[in-house]
Amino acid sequence: MSILAIDRIGAIVRGPPVNPAFTAIAPDTAGMPLYRAVKRALLGAVEAGTFAPGAALPSETDLARAFGVSIGTLRKAVDELGAEHIIVRRQGRGTFVATHNEGRFLFQFFHVERNDGLREHPQVDLVSFERSRADDVSAAALQIRPGEPVIEIGNRLRLQGRAVVHDRIILRAALFKGLTEKRLGARSGTIYQLYQSAFGISVVRAIERARAGAAPADTARVLGLAPGVAVMHVHRTALTFGDRPVEYRHSIIDTSQHEYVNLLARPAR
Protein backbone atom coordinates (compact mmCIF):
# COMPACT_ATOMS: atom_id res chain seq x y z
CA MET A 1 0.00 0.00 0.00
CA SER A 2 1.36 3.35 -0.99
CA ILE A 3 1.00 6.20 1.46
CA LEU A 4 1.89 8.49 -1.39
CA ALA A 5 -1.19 7.42 -3.27
CA ILE A 6 -3.41 8.10 -0.33
CA ASP A 7 -1.87 11.50 0.21
CA ARG A 8 -2.60 12.40 -3.37
CA ILE A 9 -6.27 11.63 -2.90
CA GLY A 10 -6.69 13.95 0.02
CA ALA A 11 -9.18 13.83 2.81
CA ILE A 12 -12.76 14.90 2.27
CA VAL A 13 -13.12 18.01 4.39
CA ARG A 14 -16.54 19.51 4.70
CA GLY A 15 -17.99 21.92 7.16
CA PRO A 16 -21.25 21.63 9.01
CA PRO A 17 -24.27 22.64 6.95
CA VAL A 18 -24.89 25.59 9.26
CA ASN A 19 -22.18 27.99 8.17
CA PRO A 20 -20.03 26.81 5.27
CA ALA A 21 -17.82 29.91 5.42
CA PHE A 22 -15.91 28.68 8.42
CA THR A 23 -14.59 25.46 6.97
CA ALA A 24 -13.08 24.36 3.72
CA ILE A 25 -15.62 22.71 1.47
CA ALA A 26 -14.73 20.81 -1.65
CA PRO A 27 -16.58 22.82 -4.30
CA ASP A 28 -18.15 19.91 -6.17
CA THR A 29 -19.31 18.01 -3.14
CA ALA A 30 -21.61 20.63 -1.61
CA GLY A 31 -24.95 19.10 -0.75
CA MET A 32 -23.69 15.69 -1.78
CA PRO A 33 -23.77 12.74 0.59
CA LEU A 34 -20.39 11.97 2.06
CA TYR A 35 -20.11 8.55 0.46
CA ARG A 36 -20.72 10.13 -2.93
CA ALA A 37 -17.96 12.64 -2.39
CA VAL A 38 -15.66 9.76 -1.51
CA LYS A 39 -16.80 7.90 -4.61
CA ARG A 40 -16.10 10.92 -6.77
CA ALA A 41 -12.65 11.35 -5.26
CA LEU A 42 -11.82 7.70 -5.89
CA LEU A 43 -13.19 7.90 -9.43
CA GLY A 44 -11.10 10.99 -10.01
CA ALA A 45 -8.01 9.18 -8.81
CA VAL A 46 -8.73 6.28 -11.15
CA GLU A 47 -9.38 8.61 -14.09
CA ALA A 48 -6.24 10.61 -13.39
CA GLY A 49 -4.21 7.44 -13.34
CA THR A 50 -3.22 7.80 -9.69
CA PHE A 51 -4.15 4.16 -9.53
CA ALA A 52 -3.28 2.45 -12.79
CA PRO A 53 -5.60 -0.16 -14.33
CA GLY A 54 -4.97 -3.48 -12.62
CA ALA A 55 -3.29 -1.87 -9.63
CA ALA A 56 -4.48 -2.46 -6.11
CA LEU A 57 -6.12 0.31 -4.15
CA PRO A 58 -5.22 0.85 -0.51
CA SER A 59 -7.20 -1.31 1.87
CA GLU A 60 -10.62 -0.25 3.11
CA THR A 61 -9.32 0.67 6.53
CA ASP A 62 -6.49 2.74 5.05
CA LEU A 63 -8.81 4.48 2.62
CA ALA A 64 -11.33 5.19 5.33
CA ARG A 65 -8.62 6.71 7.48
CA ALA A 66 -7.21 8.70 4.54
CA PHE A 67 -10.61 10.16 3.73
CA GLY A 68 -11.52 10.62 7.34
CA VAL A 69 -14.75 8.66 7.03
CA SER A 70 -16.07 5.54 8.66
CA ILE A 71 -15.45 2.13 7.18
CA GLY A 72 -19.13 1.79 6.32
CA THR A 73 -19.20 5.03 4.35
CA LEU A 74 -16.05 4.06 2.50
CA ARG A 75 -17.56 0.70 1.67
CA LYS A 76 -20.66 2.28 0.22
CA ALA A 77 -18.55 4.38 -2.15
CA VAL A 78 -16.43 1.41 -3.16
CA ASP A 79 -19.51 -0.79 -3.60
CA GLU A 80 -20.99 1.59 -6.14
CA LEU A 81 -17.74 1.81 -8.09
CA GLY A 82 -17.70 -1.97 -8.12
CA ALA A 83 -21.28 -2.11 -9.40
CA GLU A 84 -20.22 0.15 -12.26
CA HIS A 85 -17.25 -2.07 -13.08
CA ILE A 86 -14.81 0.76 -12.40
CA ILE A 87 -13.07 -1.34 -9.78
CA VAL A 88 -13.09 -5.01 -8.81
CA ARG A 89 -13.10 -6.31 -5.25
CA ARG A 90 -11.65 -9.67 -4.28
CA GLN A 91 -12.14 -11.04 -0.84
CA GLY A 92 -8.88 -11.72 0.92
CA ARG A 93 -6.85 -10.02 -1.81
CA GLY A 94 -7.84 -6.40 -2.17
CA THR A 95 -9.55 -3.89 -4.41
CA PHE A 96 -8.23 -3.34 -7.93
CA VAL A 97 -8.81 -0.92 -10.75
CA ALA A 98 -10.72 -2.72 -13.49
CA THR A 99 -8.75 -3.45 -16.62
CA HIS A 100 -11.73 -4.33 -18.81
CA ASN A 101 -9.64 -7.16 -20.15
CA GLU A 102 -11.38 -9.91 -18.28
CA GLY A 103 -12.88 -11.83 -21.17
CA ARG A 104 -16.43 -11.28 -20.14
CA PHE A 105 -15.92 -7.73 -21.28
CA LEU A 106 -14.84 -8.85 -24.71
CA PHE A 107 -18.43 -9.60 -25.59
CA GLN A 108 -19.94 -6.67 -23.81
CA PHE A 109 -20.01 -4.25 -26.71
CA PHE A 110 -19.74 -5.83 -30.06
CA HIS A 111 -21.53 -8.98 -29.82
CA VAL A 112 -21.81 -11.02 -32.95
CA GLU A 113 -22.64 -14.70 -32.77
CA ARG A 114 -23.27 -17.40 -35.30
CA ASN A 115 -26.95 -18.13 -35.90
CA ASP A 116 -26.77 -21.22 -33.70
CA GLY A 117 -25.40 -19.19 -30.78
CA LEU A 118 -21.74 -20.12 -31.11
CA ARG A 119 -19.45 -17.46 -29.75
CA GLU A 120 -15.83 -17.10 -30.71
CA HIS A 121 -13.17 -14.50 -30.26
CA PRO A 122 -12.87 -12.80 -33.64
CA GLN A 123 -9.67 -12.79 -35.63
CA VAL A 124 -8.85 -9.24 -36.65
CA ASP A 125 -7.11 -8.20 -39.88
CA LEU A 126 -5.97 -4.64 -40.36
CA VAL A 127 -7.05 -3.59 -43.84
CA SER A 128 -6.30 0.12 -43.79
CA PHE A 129 -4.68 2.84 -41.67
CA GLU A 130 -4.55 6.51 -42.53
CA ARG A 131 -4.53 9.96 -41.02
CA SER A 132 -7.19 12.35 -42.23
CA ARG A 133 -9.59 15.01 -41.02
CA ALA A 134 -12.95 14.55 -39.34
CA ASP A 135 -16.04 14.80 -41.50
CA ASP A 136 -19.23 16.28 -40.07
CA VAL A 137 -20.68 12.99 -38.84
CA SER A 138 -17.52 11.80 -37.11
CA ALA A 139 -16.90 15.22 -35.64
CA ALA A 140 -20.38 15.35 -34.16
CA ALA A 141 -20.00 11.89 -32.66
CA LEU A 142 -16.56 12.68 -31.21
CA GLN A 143 -17.62 16.17 -30.12
CA ILE A 144 -14.82 17.86 -32.02
CA ARG A 145 -14.76 20.38 -34.86
CA PRO A 146 -15.02 19.13 -38.44
CA GLY A 147 -11.58 19.09 -39.99
CA GLU A 148 -9.72 18.18 -36.83
CA PRO A 149 -7.05 15.52 -37.35
CA VAL A 150 -8.28 11.97 -36.95
CA ILE A 151 -6.94 8.47 -37.49
CA GLU A 152 -9.01 6.13 -39.63
CA ILE A 153 -8.58 2.41 -39.14
CA GLY A 154 -10.14 -0.29 -41.27
CA ASN A 155 -10.52 -3.73 -39.70
CA ARG A 156 -11.92 -7.00 -40.88
CA LEU A 157 -13.24 -9.45 -38.28
CA ARG A 158 -13.38 -13.14 -39.00
CA LEU A 159 -15.44 -15.65 -37.08
CA GLN A 160 -14.99 -19.34 -37.69
CA GLY A 161 -12.71 -18.33 -40.56
CA ARG A 162 -15.45 -16.39 -42.28
CA ALA A 163 -15.16 -12.64 -42.84
CA VAL A 164 -18.20 -11.23 -41.06
CA VAL A 165 -17.57 -7.63 -39.99
CA HIS A 166 -15.93 -4.63 -41.62
CA ASP A 167 -15.06 -1.89 -39.14
CA ARG A 168 -14.18 1.69 -39.93
CA ILE A 169 -12.80 3.25 -36.75
CA ILE A 170 -12.34 7.01 -36.29
CA LEU A 171 -10.06 8.22 -33.51
CA ARG A 172 -9.21 11.74 -32.49
CA ALA A 173 -5.51 12.05 -33.32
CA ALA A 174 -4.89 14.31 -30.34
CA LEU A 175 -5.93 11.54 -27.96
CA PHE A 176 -3.86 8.84 -29.64
CA LYS A 177 -0.52 10.53 -30.23
CA GLY A 178 2.09 8.13 -31.52
CA LEU A 179 -0.34 5.52 -32.78
CA THR A 180 1.13 3.96 -35.90
CA GLU A 181 0.07 1.19 -38.21
CA LYS A 182 3.00 -0.84 -36.96
CA ARG A 183 2.11 -0.36 -33.31
CA LEU A 184 -1.52 -1.22 -34.03
CA GLY A 185 -0.60 -4.39 -35.85
CA ALA A 186 1.89 -5.42 -33.16
CA ARG A 187 -0.64 -5.26 -30.31
CA SER A 188 -1.28 -8.43 -28.39
CA GLY A 189 -4.86 -8.00 -27.15
CA THR A 190 -7.94 -6.19 -28.34
CA ILE A 191 -7.91 -2.65 -29.60
CA TYR A 192 -9.59 -1.47 -26.40
CA GLN A 193 -6.78 -3.02 -24.40
CA LEU A 194 -4.37 -1.04 -26.56
CA TYR A 195 -6.28 2.18 -25.85
CA GLN A 196 -5.84 1.45 -22.18
CA SER A 197 -2.27 0.20 -22.02
CA ALA A 198 -0.73 2.59 -24.54
CA PHE A 199 -2.86 5.71 -24.13
CA GLY A 200 -4.44 5.39 -20.71
CA ILE A 201 -7.93 5.51 -22.15
CA SER A 202 -10.57 3.31 -20.55
CA VAL A 203 -13.69 2.65 -22.57
CA VAL A 204 -16.46 2.20 -20.04
CA ARG A 205 -19.61 2.17 -22.16
CA ALA A 206 -20.93 2.73 -25.65
CA ILE A 207 -23.98 3.81 -27.58
CA GLU A 208 -24.95 1.97 -30.72
CA ARG A 209 -27.41 2.75 -33.49
CA ALA A 210 -28.21 0.08 -36.04
CA ARG A 211 -29.95 -0.13 -39.37
CA ALA A 212 -30.23 -2.40 -42.37
CA GLY A 213 -28.81 -1.35 -45.69
CA ALA A 214 -26.86 -2.36 -48.75
CA ALA A 215 -23.20 -3.28 -48.58
CA PRO A 216 -20.93 -0.50 -49.90
CA ALA A 217 -18.52 -1.47 -52.64
CA ASP A 218 -15.39 -1.42 -50.46
CA THR A 219 -17.06 -3.49 -47.76
CA ALA A 220 -18.32 -5.96 -50.33
CA ARG A 221 -14.73 -6.35 -51.47
CA VAL A 222 -13.32 -6.70 -47.95
CA LEU A 223 -15.93 -9.26 -46.88
CA GLY A 224 -16.23 -11.00 -50.23
CA LEU A 225 -19.90 -10.20 -50.70
CA ALA A 226 -21.96 -9.43 -53.74
CA PRO A 227 -22.33 -5.64 -53.88
CA GLY A 228 -25.68 -4.38 -52.66
CA VAL A 229 -26.54 -7.40 -50.50
CA ALA A 230 -28.45 -6.58 -47.29
CA VAL A 231 -26.13 -6.00 -44.31
CA MET A 232 -26.39 -4.43 -40.89
CA HIS A 233 -24.82 -1.05 -40.23
CA VAL A 234 -23.91 -0.29 -36.62
CA HIS A 235 -22.67 3.12 -35.59
CA ARG A 236 -21.02 3.01 -32.22
CA THR A 237 -19.72 5.83 -30.05
CA ALA A 238 -17.40 4.49 -27.35
CA LEU A 239 -17.22 6.59 -24.19
CA THR A 240 -14.79 6.92 -21.33
CA PHE A 241 -15.38 8.35 -17.87
CA GLY A 242 -17.81 11.24 -17.81
CA ASP A 243 -19.35 10.06 -21.10
CA ARG A 244 -16.54 11.64 -23.09
CA PRO A 245 -16.40 10.10 -26.58
CA VAL A 246 -13.10 8.53 -27.59
CA GLU A 247 -13.97 6.44 -30.63
CA TYR A 248 -16.53 6.48 -33.40
CA ARG A 249 -16.96 3.24 -35.25
CA HIS A 250 -18.99 2.21 -38.24
CA SER A 251 -19.37 -1.56 -38.39
CA ILE A 252 -20.88 -3.36 -41.32
CA ILE A 253 -21.97 -6.89 -40.55
CA ASP A 254 -22.77 -9.74 -42.88
CA THR A 255 -25.71 -11.28 -41.04
CA SER A 256 -26.32 -14.14 -43.44
CA GLN A 257 -24.67 -16.59 -41.04
CA HIS A 258 -24.29 -14.46 -37.91
CA GLU A 259 -26.40 -12.26 -35.66
CA TYR A 260 -25.99 -9.14 -33.63
CA VAL A 261 -26.92 -10.04 -30.05
CA ASN A 262 -28.18 -7.77 -27.33
CA LEU A 263 -28.56 -9.16 -23.85
CA LEU A 264 -30.52 -6.69 -21.80
CA ALA A 265 -29.17 -8.34 -18.73
CA ARG A 266 -29.86 -7.47 -15.19
CA PRO A 267 -26.69 -7.37 -13.13
CA ALA A 268 -25.91 -10.93 -12.13
CA ARG A 269 -25.93 -11.09 -8.36
Place this chain on the structure above:
Amino acid sequence: MSILAIDRIGAIVRGPPVNPAFTAIAPDTAGMPLYRAVKRALLGAVEAGTFAPGAALPSETDLARAFGVSIGTLRKAVDELGAEHIIVRRQGRGTFVATHNEGRFLFQFFHVERNDGLREHPQVDLVSFERSRADDVSAAALQIRPGEPVIEIGNRLRLQGRAVVHDRIILRAALFKGLTEKRLGARSGTIYQLYQSAFGISVVRAIERARAGAAPADTARVLGLAPGVAVMHVHRTALTFGDRPVEYRHSIIDTSQHEYVNLLARPAR
Protein backbone atom coordinates in the same frame (compact mmCIF):
# COMPACT_ATOMS: atom_id res chain seq x y z
CA MET B 1 -49.14 -2.14 6.39
CA SER B 2 -50.53 -5.64 6.46
CA ILE B 3 -49.52 -7.96 9.25
CA LEU B 4 -50.98 -10.74 7.17
CA ALA B 5 -48.44 -10.11 4.44
CA ILE B 6 -45.59 -10.28 6.85
CA ASP B 7 -46.86 -13.49 8.33
CA ARG B 8 -46.98 -15.04 4.91
CA ILE B 9 -43.32 -14.29 4.32
CA GLY B 10 -42.14 -16.04 7.42
CA ALA B 11 -39.05 -15.47 9.45
CA ILE B 12 -35.67 -16.68 8.26
CA VAL B 13 -34.69 -19.24 10.84
CA ARG B 14 -31.22 -20.62 10.67
CA GLY B 15 -29.03 -22.29 13.17
CA PRO B 16 -25.48 -21.42 14.10
CA PRO B 17 -22.86 -22.77 11.71
CA VAL B 18 -21.46 -25.03 14.42
CA ASN B 19 -24.11 -27.67 14.59
CA PRO B 20 -26.94 -27.26 12.11
CA ALA B 21 -28.79 -30.29 13.40
CA PHE B 22 -30.11 -28.49 16.43
CA THR B 23 -32.04 -25.78 14.64
CA ALA B 24 -34.39 -25.52 11.69
CA ILE B 25 -32.66 -24.41 8.51
CA ALA B 26 -34.47 -23.27 5.41
CA PRO B 27 -33.36 -25.82 2.81
CA ASP B 28 -32.55 -23.37 -0.01
CA THR B 29 -30.65 -20.93 2.09
CA ALA B 30 -27.98 -23.26 3.42
CA GLY B 31 -24.55 -21.72 3.03
CA MET B 32 -26.11 -18.51 1.77
CA PRO B 33 -25.51 -15.19 3.49
CA LEU B 34 -28.42 -14.09 5.58
CA TYR B 35 -29.15 -11.00 3.53
CA ARG B 36 -29.38 -13.17 0.43
CA ALA B 37 -31.87 -15.47 2.09
CA VAL B 38 -33.93 -12.42 2.96
CA LYS B 39 -33.63 -11.17 -0.60
CA ARG B 40 -34.79 -14.50 -1.95
CA ALA B 41 -37.75 -14.56 0.41
CA LEU B 42 -38.78 -11.07 -0.65
CA LEU B 43 -38.32 -11.91 -4.31
CA GLY B 44 -40.41 -15.01 -3.82
CA ALA B 45 -43.16 -12.95 -2.25
CA VAL B 46 -43.11 -10.52 -5.16
CA GLU B 47 -43.13 -13.32 -7.73
CA ALA B 48 -45.95 -15.11 -5.95
CA GLY B 49 -48.00 -11.94 -5.94
CA THR B 50 -48.06 -11.64 -2.14
CA PHE B 51 -47.20 -8.03 -2.86
CA ALA B 52 -48.92 -6.91 -6.06
CA PRO B 53 -47.09 -4.66 -8.55
CA GLY B 54 -47.35 -1.09 -7.36
CA ALA B 55 -48.20 -2.09 -3.81
CA ALA B 56 -46.19 -0.94 -0.86
CA LEU B 57 -44.05 -3.36 1.10
CA PRO B 58 -44.01 -3.17 4.87
CA SER B 59 -41.55 -0.68 6.26
CA GLU B 60 -37.93 -1.61 6.80
CA THR B 61 -38.32 -1.87 10.53
CA ASP B 62 -41.38 -4.10 10.19
CA LEU B 63 -39.69 -6.30 7.62
CA ALA B 64 -36.55 -6.58 9.72
CA ARG B 65 -38.62 -7.63 12.71
CA ALA B 66 -40.67 -10.06 10.61
CA PHE B 67 -37.55 -11.74 9.27
CA GLY B 68 -35.77 -11.56 12.59
CA VAL B 69 -32.74 -9.80 11.13
CA SER B 70 -31.12 -6.46 11.79
CA ILE B 71 -32.16 -3.36 9.92
CA GLY B 72 -28.81 -3.29 8.13
CA THR B 73 -29.17 -6.81 6.84
CA LEU B 74 -32.71 -6.12 5.68
CA ARG B 75 -31.52 -3.00 3.90
CA LYS B 76 -28.83 -4.89 2.02
CA ALA B 77 -31.43 -7.31 0.67
CA VAL B 78 -33.80 -4.52 -0.30
CA ASP B 79 -30.98 -2.50 -1.87
CA GLU B 80 -30.11 -5.32 -4.24
CA LEU B 81 -33.72 -5.80 -5.25
CA GLY B 82 -33.87 -2.09 -5.93
CA ALA B 83 -30.72 -2.24 -8.07
CA GLU B 84 -32.41 -4.97 -10.12
CA HIS B 85 -35.54 -2.86 -10.59
CA ILE B 86 -37.67 -5.45 -8.82
CA ILE B 87 -38.76 -2.88 -6.28
CA VAL B 88 -38.59 0.89 -6.01
CA ARG B 89 -37.71 2.81 -2.85
CA ARG B 90 -38.94 6.31 -2.16
CA GLN B 91 -37.63 8.27 0.77
CA GLY B 92 -40.39 9.32 3.11
CA ARG B 93 -42.99 7.19 1.33
CA GLY B 94 -41.99 3.57 1.39
CA THR B 95 -40.88 0.65 -0.74
CA PHE B 96 -43.01 -0.49 -3.67
CA VAL B 97 -43.11 -3.38 -6.07
CA ALA B 98 -41.99 -2.12 -9.48
CA THR B 99 -44.71 -1.91 -12.09
CA HIS B 100 -42.40 -1.47 -15.09
CA ASN B 101 -44.87 1.11 -16.34
CA GLU B 102 -42.83 4.15 -15.47
CA GLY B 103 -42.21 5.53 -18.93
CA ARG B 104 -38.50 5.13 -18.73
CA PHE B 105 -39.16 1.45 -19.13
CA LEU B 106 -41.09 2.02 -22.33
CA PHE B 107 -37.87 2.58 -24.19
CA GLN B 108 -35.89 -0.05 -22.37
CA PHE B 109 -36.53 -2.93 -24.73
CA PHE B 110 -37.60 -1.95 -28.16
CA HIS B 111 -35.92 1.20 -28.88
CA VAL B 112 -36.49 2.68 -32.29
CA GLU B 113 -35.72 6.31 -32.94
CA ARG B 114 -35.79 8.52 -35.96
CA ASN B 115 -32.39 9.10 -37.57
CA ASP B 116 -32.09 12.50 -35.95
CA GLY B 117 -32.63 11.01 -32.48
CA LEU B 118 -36.29 11.95 -32.05
CA ARG B 119 -38.11 9.59 -29.72
CA GLU B 120 -41.84 9.16 -29.70
CA HIS B 121 -44.25 6.72 -28.17
CA PRO B 122 -45.34 4.49 -31.03
CA GLN B 123 -48.94 4.20 -32.15
CA VAL B 124 -49.90 0.55 -32.31
CA ASP B 125 -52.36 -0.98 -34.78
CA LEU B 126 -53.50 -4.56 -34.35
CA VAL B 127 -53.29 -6.19 -37.76
CA SER B 128 -53.92 -9.84 -36.89
CA PHE B 129 -54.89 -12.11 -34.02
CA GLU B 130 -55.14 -15.86 -34.19
CA ARG B 131 -54.72 -19.02 -32.18
CA SER B 132 -52.39 -21.63 -33.57
CA ARG B 133 -49.69 -24.10 -32.56
CA ALA B 134 -46.04 -23.44 -31.87
CA ASP B 135 -43.56 -24.09 -34.64
CA ASP B 136 -40.09 -25.38 -33.80
CA VAL B 137 -38.46 -21.97 -33.54
CA SER B 138 -41.13 -20.43 -31.33
CA ALA B 139 -41.29 -23.54 -29.18
CA ALA B 140 -37.55 -23.49 -28.60
CA ALA B 141 -37.63 -19.83 -27.65
CA LEU B 142 -40.59 -20.29 -25.31
CA GLN B 143 -39.21 -23.56 -23.93
CA ILE B 144 -42.36 -25.50 -24.77
CA ARG B 145 -43.05 -28.46 -27.03
CA PRO B 146 -43.71 -27.82 -30.72
CA GLY B 147 -47.44 -27.97 -31.38
CA GLU B 148 -48.47 -26.52 -28.05
CA PRO B 149 -51.25 -23.93 -28.34
CA VAL B 150 -50.05 -20.39 -28.85
CA ILE B 151 -51.54 -17.01 -29.63
CA GLU B 152 -50.14 -15.11 -32.59
CA ILE B 153 -50.53 -11.35 -32.65
CA GLY B 154 -49.59 -9.08 -35.52
CA ASN B 155 -48.93 -5.44 -34.70
CA ARG B 156 -47.92 -2.43 -36.74
CA LEU B 157 -46.07 0.40 -34.99
CA ARG B 158 -46.19 3.90 -36.34
CA LEU B 159 -43.77 6.67 -35.43
CA GLN B 160 -44.45 10.22 -36.54
CA GLY B 161 -47.33 8.79 -38.52
CA ARG B 162 -45.07 6.51 -40.52
CA ALA B 163 -45.41 2.73 -40.35
CA VAL B 164 -41.99 1.57 -39.15
CA VAL B 165 -42.26 -1.78 -37.37
CA HIS B 166 -44.17 -4.98 -38.02
CA ASP B 167 -44.34 -7.25 -34.97
CA ARG B 168 -45.30 -10.89 -34.89
CA ILE B 169 -45.82 -11.87 -31.26
CA ILE B 170 -46.07 -15.47 -30.07
CA LEU B 171 -47.56 -16.16 -26.65
CA ARG B 172 -48.04 -19.42 -24.87
CA ALA B 173 -51.82 -19.81 -24.71
CA ALA B 174 -51.63 -21.52 -21.32
CA LEU B 175 -50.11 -18.41 -19.76
CA PHE B 176 -52.60 -16.00 -21.32
CA LYS B 177 -55.94 -17.69 -20.77
CA GLY B 178 -58.83 -15.48 -21.74
CA LEU B 179 -56.86 -13.19 -24.01
CA THR B 180 -59.09 -12.15 -26.90
CA GLU B 181 -58.68 -9.82 -29.82
CA LYS B 182 -61.26 -7.54 -28.25
CA ARG B 183 -59.47 -7.41 -24.92
CA LEU B 184 -56.17 -6.77 -26.63
CA GLY B 185 -57.59 -3.92 -28.66
CA ALA B 186 -59.34 -2.40 -25.65
CA ARG B 187 -56.20 -2.14 -23.54
CA SER B 188 -55.17 1.29 -22.40
CA GLY B 189 -51.40 1.01 -22.00
CA THR B 190 -48.67 -1.05 -23.59
CA ILE B 191 -48.92 -4.76 -24.21
CA TYR B 192 -46.48 -5.40 -21.36
CA GLN B 193 -48.74 -3.50 -19.02
CA LEU B 194 -51.56 -5.75 -20.17
CA TYR B 195 -49.47 -8.84 -19.41
CA GLN B 196 -49.00 -7.53 -15.93
CA SER B 197 -52.43 -6.17 -15.11
CA ALA B 198 -54.49 -8.91 -16.74
CA PHE B 199 -52.28 -11.96 -16.33
CA GLY B 200 -49.91 -11.10 -13.50
CA ILE B 201 -46.87 -11.54 -15.72
CA SER B 202 -43.96 -9.15 -15.20
CA VAL B 203 -41.46 -8.91 -18.02
CA VAL B 204 -38.17 -8.09 -16.36
CA ARG B 205 -35.65 -8.47 -19.18
CA ALA B 206 -35.23 -9.63 -22.75
CA ILE B 207 -32.73 -11.09 -25.17
CA GLU B 208 -32.62 -9.82 -28.72
CA ARG B 209 -30.88 -11.09 -31.82
CA ALA B 210 -30.80 -8.91 -34.91
CA ARG B 211 -29.93 -9.32 -38.57
CA ALA B 212 -30.45 -7.59 -41.87
CA GLY B 213 -32.64 -9.15 -44.52
CA ALA B 214 -35.29 -8.65 -47.13
CA ALA B 215 -38.81 -7.64 -46.21
CA PRO B 216 -41.26 -10.55 -46.44
CA ALA B 217 -44.32 -10.04 -48.62
CA ASP B 218 -46.80 -9.63 -45.77
CA THR B 219 -44.56 -7.17 -43.95
CA ALA B 220 -44.04 -5.18 -47.13
CA ARG B 221 -47.80 -4.94 -47.41
CA VAL B 222 -48.30 -3.96 -43.75
CA LEU B 223 -45.58 -1.32 -43.83
CA GLY B 224 -46.16 -0.16 -47.39
CA LEU B 225 -42.70 -1.13 -48.61
CA ALA B 226 -41.44 -2.45 -51.90
CA PRO B 227 -41.02 -6.22 -51.49
CA GLY B 228 -37.45 -7.31 -50.91
CA VAL B 229 -36.17 -3.99 -49.59
CA ALA B 230 -33.50 -4.28 -46.85
CA VAL B 231 -35.00 -4.28 -43.33
CA MET B 232 -33.86 -5.26 -39.87
CA HIS B 233 -35.14 -8.44 -38.27
CA VAL B 234 -35.12 -8.57 -34.47
CA HIS B 235 -35.98 -11.74 -32.59
CA ARG B 236 -36.77 -11.01 -28.98
CA THR B 237 -37.42 -13.41 -26.12
CA ALA B 238 -39.03 -11.59 -23.20
CA LEU B 239 -38.37 -13.13 -19.79
CA THR B 240 -39.99 -12.94 -16.40
CA PHE B 241 -38.52 -13.80 -12.99
CA GLY B 242 -36.07 -16.65 -13.07
CA ASP B 243 -35.44 -16.08 -16.79
CA ARG B 244 -38.63 -17.91 -17.71
CA PRO B 245 -39.67 -16.98 -21.25
CA VAL B 246 -43.15 -15.53 -21.69
CA GLU B 247 -43.11 -13.99 -25.15
CA TYR B 248 -41.32 -14.54 -28.43
CA ARG B 249 -41.43 -11.67 -30.85
CA HIS B 250 -40.21 -11.20 -34.39
CA SER B 251 -39.98 -7.53 -35.26
CA ILE B 252 -39.28 -6.27 -38.75
CA ILE B 253 -38.11 -2.68 -38.88
CA ASP B 254 -37.98 -0.28 -41.79
CA THR B 255 -34.72 1.48 -41.01
CA SER B 256 -34.77 3.88 -43.94
CA GLN B 257 -35.84 6.74 -41.67
CA HIS B 258 -35.38 5.18 -38.22
CA GLU B 259 -32.74 3.36 -36.23
CA TYR B 260 -32.56 0.62 -33.65
CA VAL B 261 -30.80 2.09 -30.63
CA ASN B 262 -28.86 0.29 -27.96
CA LEU B 263 -27.64 2.25 -24.97
CA LEU B 264 -25.19 0.10 -23.08
CA ALA B 265 -25.71 2.30 -20.11
CA ARG B 266 -24.14 2.03 -16.75
CA PRO B 267 -26.70 2.29 -14.01
CA ALA B 268 -27.35 5.97 -13.42
CA ARG B 269 -26.45 6.70 -9.83
Place this chain on the structure above:
DNA sequence: CCCAATTTGTTCGTATGTATA
Protein backbone atom coordinates in the same frame (compact mmCIF):
# COMPACT_ATOMS: atom_id res chain seq x y z
C1' DC C 1 -48.42 27.27 7.20
C1' DC C 2 -46.56 24.56 10.48
C1' DC C 3 -46.17 20.39 13.17
C1' DA C 4 -45.89 15.60 14.09
C1' DA C 5 -45.57 10.99 12.59
C1' DT C 6 -43.74 7.81 9.36
C1' DT C 7 -40.34 6.07 6.15
C1' DT C 8 -36.21 5.84 3.75
C1' DG C 9 -31.28 7.81 3.45
C1' DT C 10 -26.83 8.61 5.58
C1' DT C 11 -23.17 8.00 8.88
C1' DC C 12 -21.09 6.11 12.52
C1' DG C 13 -19.07 2.12 15.10
C1' DT C 14 -18.10 -2.86 16.50
C1' DA C 15 -17.66 -7.75 16.13
C1' DT C 16 -17.05 -11.80 13.62
C1' DG C 17 -16.61 -14.77 9.37
C1' DT C 18 -14.13 -16.09 5.15
C1' DA C 19 -10.68 -15.96 1.56
C1' DT C 20 -5.91 -15.13 0.31
C1' DA C 21 -1.03 -14.88 0.57
Place this chain on the structure above:
DNA sequence: TTATACATACGAACAAATTGG
Protein backbone atom coordinates in the same frame (compact mmCIF):
# COMPACT_ATOMS: atom_id res chain seq x y z
C1' DT D 1 0.07 -20.59 11.12
C1' DT D 2 -0.31 -15.93 10.90
C1' DA D 3 -1.49 -11.66 9.09
C1' DT D 4 -4.20 -9.06 5.94
C1' DA D 5 -8.25 -7.84 3.32
C1' DC D 6 -12.81 -8.03 2.10
C1' DA D 7 -17.70 -9.90 3.55
C1' DT D 8 -21.34 -10.25 6.70
C1' DA D 9 -24.17 -8.91 10.56
C1' DC D 10 -25.51 -6.16 14.17
C1' DG D 11 -27.21 -1.77 16.18
C1' DA D 12 -27.70 3.27 17.00
C1' DA D 13 -28.39 8.02 15.91
C1' DC D 14 -29.64 11.60 13.03
C1' DA D 15 -31.02 13.71 8.34
C1' DA D 16 -34.28 14.30 4.68
C1' DA D 17 -38.58 13.51 2.31
C1' DT D 18 -43.43 12.73 2.54
C1' DT D 19 -47.96 12.81 4.32
C1' DG D 20 -51.76 14.19 7.00
C1' DG D 21 -53.67 16.85 10.59
